[in-house]
Amino acid sequence: MSKKENKLEAKNLDAYYGDFHALKNINIAMEEKAVTAFIGPSGCGKSTFLRTFNRMNDYIDGFRIEGQILLDGRDIYNKDIRVDELRKEVGMVFQKPNPFPKSIFENVVYGLKIQGIKKKSVLEEAAEKSLRHAALWDEVKDKLNKSALALSGGQQQRLCIARALAISPSVLLMDEPASALDPISTAKIEELIYTLKNEYTIVIVTHNMQQAGRVSDYTAFFYMGELVEHNKTRTMFTSPKDERTQNYITGRFG
Amino acid sequence: MTNSDINRLKDKAFQVFGIFCTFIGLVVLAIFLIDIVAEGITRINWDFLTSLPSRRASRAGILTAWAGTLWILVLTTLIAFPLGVGAGIYLEEYGRKNRLANFLEINIANLAGVPSIIYGLLGLEIFGRQMRLGGSLLAGALTLSLLILPIIIVTTREAVKAVPRSIRDGSYALGASKWQTIWHQVLPASFGGILTGIILALSRAVGEAAPLIVIGALAYVPFTPSSPLDEFTVLPIQIFNWTSRPQEEFLTNAAAAIIVLLVITFLLNGIAVYLRNKQQKKIRW
Ligand SMILES: Nc1ncnc2c1ncn2[C@@H]1O[C@H](COP(=O)(O)OP(=O)(O)OP(=O)(O)O)[C@@H](O)[C@H]1O
Ligand SMILES: [Mg+2]
Numbered sequence: 001m002s003k004k005e006n007k008l009e010a011k012n013l014d015a016y017y018g019d020f021h022a023l024k025n026i027n028i029a030m031e032e033k034a035v036t037a038f039i040g041p042s043g044c045g046k047s048t049f050l051r052t053f054n055r056m057n058d059y060i061d062g063f064r065i066e067g068q069i070l071l072d073g074r075d076i077y078n079k080d081i082r083v084d085e086l087r088k089e090v091g092m093v094f095q096k097p098n099p100f101p102k103s104i105f106e107n108v109v110y111g112l113k114i115q116g117i118k119k120k121s122v123l124e125e126a127a128e129k130s131l132r133h134a135a136l137w138d139e140v141k142d143k144l145n146k147s148a149l150a151l152s153g154g155q156q157q158r159l160c161i162a163r164a165l166a167i168s169p170s171v172l173l174m175d176e177p178a179s180a181l182d183p184i185s186t187a188k189i190e191e192l193i194y195t196l197k198n199e200y201t202i203v204i205v206t207h208n209m210q211q212a213g214r215v216s217d218y219t220a221f222f223y224m225g226e227l228v229e230h231n232k233t234r235t236m237f238t239s240p241k242d243e244r245t246q247n248y249i250t251g252r253f254g
Numbered sequence: 255m256t257n258s259d260i261n262r263l264k265d266k267a268f269q270v271f272g273i274f275c276t277f278i279g280l281v282v283l284a285i286f287l288i289d290i291v292a293e294g295i296t297r298i299n300w301d302f303l304t305s306l307p308s309r310r311a312s313r314a315g316i317l318t319a320w321a322g323t324l325w326i327l328v329l330t331t332l333i334a335f336p337l338g339v340g341a342g343i344y345l346e347e348y349g350r351k352n353r354l355a356n357f358l359e360i361n362i363a364n365l366a367g368v369p370s371i372i373y374g375l376l377g378l379e380i381f382g383r384q385m386r387l388g389g390s391l392l393a394g395a396l397t398l399s400l401l402i403l404p405i406i407i408v409t410t411r412e413a414v415k416a417v418p419r420s421i422r423d424g425s426y427a428l429g430a431s432k433w434q435t436i437w438h439q440v441l442p443a444s445f446g447g448i449l450t451g452i453i454l455a456l457s458r459a460v461g462e463a464a465p466l467i468v469i470g471a472l473a474y475v476p477f478t479p480s481s482p483l484d485e486f487t488v489l490p491i492q493i494f495n496w497t498s499r500p501q502e503e504f505l506t507n508a509a510a511a512i513i514v515l516l517v518i519t520f521l522l523n524g525i526a527v528y529l530r531n532k533q534q535k536k537i538r539w
Pocket of ligand 1: 017
């Protein structure tokens, strides 16, 4: 296997909510076109860390970081980085499906319309492609103009994935994307992640150890704002180096 | 008696009390309506709606009054809608959450409770005298705009606040700017609520007489206004004027004019309720 490039990196990253030190000196490099799972007990900083990669924390009063986040080697917190350009590159799927109260079609093409793309044929083509990609096309192709809110939770989440894919990012951030879904929808999302990693670098937060084991190539374990261990998922699950990792994986706390 | 028996009894008692309160309100309203309608309904006819005011009760009409009310409605909407919605959005979306914002917030809420005659005095000084608008429609509309701005700002903020965080996050995550998010997500989702607030505010403005009398609106205007700088009267002033006359016929006229005013208010409220229901059907988070 040829050595892949590092897509995402954090260097000496500290993050604060006001006085609260949420992330402590994190150093990690994530490989291109691989799935990395973030695991760790509730409140350990997984979401906070994930949201630094598309700067979604920027809207939180009092939040600040020290250190660097690199995307393809470029510091995304640099002053000359435009946040909207960054988010075209780094898409995000949230824990709770959050379709816009608009039609299915409008949901998928929202990111493109925001960029000023108006041509109907371009939008239609992109919509179909993204919906196929997200394994939703067959279920919705006859009701593209129906409200997205009428879809089931699992379909809504795949719609949100399609919406993120439509602006052709290279990175996909997913914060517990299946935690609000039933087992069948969860399986569909996992399958989807498996196919998407051929084209995208994926980072997924999950509380489900089996899920981390099934979908990820690498796993990073966080504990109280620190990155405790980062390794190949298989290695980590069979022979964790740190006792805290071991305890967490075997369910002794968390 | 067990505890749950007592609770059930309390429940029942409260229910009866609630029904009683509702009943009182409805009965008073019904008596008022019946009284007014009985007195005035026969007076309402085409002539009454299209005649100019007159010293003779039987020939007097409310053309200038309802035309003035419509003018005021439209002008006030044009002024208060963009200002109120703009301010509401600014305060909710852009305003920093600090002491100054808190101070503003409390004061805007307080302003909504200031007696309308105070606004009349303010309007008289600023619009009537300083800006030399006198007792014109424009001065009246500006004054009423001041009066209802706090209501519009507060309801706009409430409507905007009700749009969930997750929708904004979804929009930002796709590369939308703050303004794009407000324009494409927040405003469409909160528009029903904003409109409802505006219409309710307008239906309050329509019923105001005091501040307009203070700025110099007249009871007797022998022509319908044709520009915002014309003098005017409105239905509440006309009603006020007629009810203070001793002759029985003028009281009948007043009752008829009240019916017209009520119809306008009910229409406005009806539209507000309709919009709110439509909005609720469209969007459920
Ligand atoms: N907006 C905020 N303001 C202040 N503190 C915050 C904020 N968001 C998160 N925190 C704190 O930062 C820490 C990390 O939160 P974060 O949401 O990243 O945890 P998490 O690992 O994603 O947890 P979970 O598994 O429950 O989602 C927590 O202690 C939390 O209380
Ligand atoms: Mg989280």
